[in-house]
Amino acid sequence: xxKKQNEMYIxxxxxxxxxxxxxxxxxxxxxxxxNHSNIKFGVEVTEYYYSETDARLRKIQxxxxxxxxxxxxxxxxDKKQLERNRGY
Numbered sequence: 001x002x003k004k005q006n007e008m009y010i011x012x013x014x015x016x017x018x019x020x021x022x023x024x025x026x027x028x029x030x031x032x033x034x035n036h037s038n039i040k041f042g043v044e045v046t047e048y049y050y051s052e053t054d055a056r057l058r059k060i061q062x063x064x065x066x067x068x069x070x071x072x073x074x075x076x077x078d079k080k081q082l083e084r085n086r087g088y
Contacts, residue, residue, distance in 0.1 A: 007025070007045045011023070011031055014048075015033070017033075021034045021036050022034040029044040030042075030043060031043040053078045
């Protein structure tokens with residue numbers, strides 16, 4: 001998937017694009033969206049994470065190793081989130 005396709009995928013996962021009058025993909029911002037009252041707003045896609053836990057795992061260096069090896073949770077919700085994903 002190229003950059004533009006990925007941006008569109010992320011946009012559609014956040015906004016129900018079919019409910020808008022127009023969704024125009026441009027460079028800056030990534031999208032101009034027009035509603036049915038002709039009000040326009042811009043959307044810039046930066047990063048997309050499935051959860052706050054997912055973001056910490058991807059962005060905080062050695063966070064996964066700290067969780068597994070030392071059971072150090074930076075946020076108590078991470079423990080619950082990860083336990084749910086393990087199937088407990």
